[in-house]
Amino acid sequence: MVTQALPIADRPGKDGGRAADGEHTWAEARRLAFDCARPLGPERIPLREANGRTLAADLVALQEMPHYASSAMDGWTVNGAGPWVLTEPGKPLGSGQASPVVTGGVIPPGSQAVLRVESGQLAGKAGGQPVLMVAEGAPPGEPRSGQHIRKSGEEAAAGEVLIPAGTALNPAHIALAAIAGFDQLEVRGKPLVKMLVTGSEVVTASLPAPGEVRDAFGPQISTVIQMLGGVPGSLIRIGDSYEEWLTALGALEAPMGQWSDVIVTTGGTGRSGADHFRTATAALGGRLLIDGIAMRPGHPAALAKLPNGRFVVGLPGNPLAALMALFTIGAPLLAALGHQPLADICRLPCGTVIDSHAASTRLMPFRWINGLATPVRYTGPGMMRGLASADGVMAVPSRGVQLGEPVPVFALPWRPELHNTPAWP
Numbered sequence: 001m002v003t004q005a006l007p008i009a010d011r012p013g014k015d016g017g018r019a020a021d022g023e024h025t026w027a028e029a030r031r032l033a034f035d036c037a038r039p040l041g042p043e044r045i046p047l048r049e050a051n052g053r054t055l056a057a058d059l060v061a062l063q064e065m066p067h068y069a070s071s072a073m074d075g076w077t078v079n080g081a082g083p084w085v086l087t088e089p090g091k092p093l094g095s096g097q098a099s100p101v102v103t104g105g106v107i108p109p110g111s112q113a114v115l116r117v118e119s120g121q122l123a124g125k126a127g128g129q130p131v132l133m134v135a136e137g138a139p140p141g142e143p144r145s146g147q148h149i150r151k152s153g154e155e156a157a158a159g160e161v162l163i164p165a166g167t168a169l170n171p172a173h174i175a176l177a178a179i180a181g182f183d184q185l186e187v188r189g190k191p192l193v194k195m196l197v198t199g200s201e202v203v204t205a206s207l208p209a210p211g212e213v214r215d216a217f218g219p220q221i222s223t224v225i226q227m228l229g230g231v232p233g234s235l236i237r238i239g240d241s242y243e244e245w246l247t248a249l250g251a252l253e254a255p256m257g258q259w260s261d262v263i264v265t266t267g268g269t270g271r272s273g274a275d276h277f278r279t280a281t282a283a284l285g286g287r288l289l290i291d292g293i294a295m296r297p298g299h300p301a302a303l304a305k306l307p308n309g310r311f312v313v314g315l316p317g318n319p320l321a322a323l324m325a326l327f328t329i330g331a332p333l334l335a336a337l338g339h340q341p342l343a344d345i346c347r348l349p350c351g352t353v354i355d356s357h358a359a360s361t362r363l364m365p366f367r368w369i370n371g372l373a374t375p376v377r378y379t380g381p382g383m384m385r386g387l388a389s390a391d392g393v394m395a396v397p398s399r400g401v402q403l404g405e406p407v408p409v410f411a412l413p414w415r416p417e418l419h420n421t422p423a424w425p
């Protein structure tokens with residue numbers, strides 16, 4: 001449900017393009033895909049999966065850190081000014097006693113300092129035990145009281161907050177959590193996305209023959225899902241039959257395996273008898289939240305919600321159309337589920353005149369050249385050459401734009417440096 005008013009400029013008939021019956025404008029579709037989902041609850045994950053995740057609750061020290069006093073050097077732990085009679089390692093020390101210790105070793109009760117190996121020497125025996133003395137070349141004053149002893153609790157007291165909630169975890173945070181004795185961390189939920197690539201003509205290797213196409217999605221869609229804040233899960237492929245669609249989408253069916261928050265499908269969004277996105281999601285009790293968008297390319301894109309709460313994003317089969325649909329409805333949906341805001345649409349001056357177009361927002365890949373957003377060539381719905389050279393995408397309103405006029409744009413997820421251009425608001 002749309003819960004927030006759209007800016008005037010994004011309403012149908014203005015910048016957003018006039019929607020045909022049943023279709024949403026481009027701006028409405030973005031907003032709707034964001035508003036239809038709520039942030040996922042927290043989850044516990046192993047440390048090795050935590051990099052980049054956001055901590056859901058303060059991480060509090062369970063005990064003092066370090067949790068025992070230890071030696072910072074290889075040498076002897078000593079009691080008194082020396083010489084010292086050596087005793088067994090680890091045993092409490094009385095006055096005039098010492099015992100060998102290695103870096104990180106436990107400091108026994110009675111220890112007052114650690115004498116480094118290079119500052120001590122063993123000289124003779126007393127009562128059958130070796131005697132330790134400060135070596136002649138040792139720095140004057142060694143060992144000072146407490147020298148080379150890492151005290152317990154010097155990094156944190158028990159109960160101290162080590163990492164506050166809301167922190168984006170980096171490798172150092174993960175190491176800190178491990179040192180503090182945690183095996184798992186509670187992080188904000190992130191949507192698990194499974195992918196269903198459809199089409200009997202789609203092949204996955206080598207040169208495609210006439211009537212075949214190489215799969216444009218399999219090799220990259222997981223990466224894009226990740227860039228958009230999702231966790232990519234399994235990808236399965238099916239042909240074009242209705243039965244395969246039903247089996248793959250059904251929550252109880254084996255091919256999709258365990259739970260996912262979102263399923264992204266490619267192909268089958270058309271309205272011919274060979275296209276099954278709408279019929280298959282309907283047969284599973286799904287509700288269409290978006291049923292076509294007034295945009296080119298990508299207008300057949302759809303978004304459904306299944307009774308089990310899963311979202312199904314239907315991307316058209318044409319590769320450029322699919323990515324435009326993914327950016328338009330997939331990105332806002334993943335943002336909402338993953339505790340992120342709806343990305344701003346900014347405006348950059350357009351590098352050319354673009355004529356008006358009947359009813360749609362045109363999504364045109366552009367390059368940022370000399371301070372102007374200039375459309376690239378080779379941007380047919382099935383082409384990738386244009387997008388491959390682009391920095392971002394213009395959302396050109398149906399009335400067109402004039403040379404130099406600010407036009408709504410978004411950066412490609414793999415070209416975030418566009419945000420650093422001087423003109424980016």
Ligand SMILES: Nc1nc2c(c(=O)[nH]1)N[C@H]1C(S)=C(S)[C@@H](COP(=O)(O)OP(=O)(O)OC[C@H]3O[C@@H](n4cnc5c(N)ncnc54)[C@H](O)[C@@H]3O)O[C@H]1N2
Pocket residue numbers: 197198199201202213214215216217218266267268269270271275297298299300315316317318319321381382
């Ligand atoms: N009579 C009409 N026909 C079509 C319309 C229309 O309005 N009326 N819309 C066109 C538009 S626009 C699009 S977009 C496509 C939507 O097609 P589908 O989502 O149903 O996808 P398919 O028909 O399965 O495939 C379309 C095209 O994409 C190629 N494809 C599919 N999967 C892949 C893949 N994994 N990698 C690369 N290419 C893929 C497929 O071979 C087709 O060429 O419908 C138009 N038709």
Ligand code: MOO
Pocket residue numbers: 295296297298299300316318320321322381382
């Ligand atoms: O909407 Mo289609 O994407 O133009 O090929």
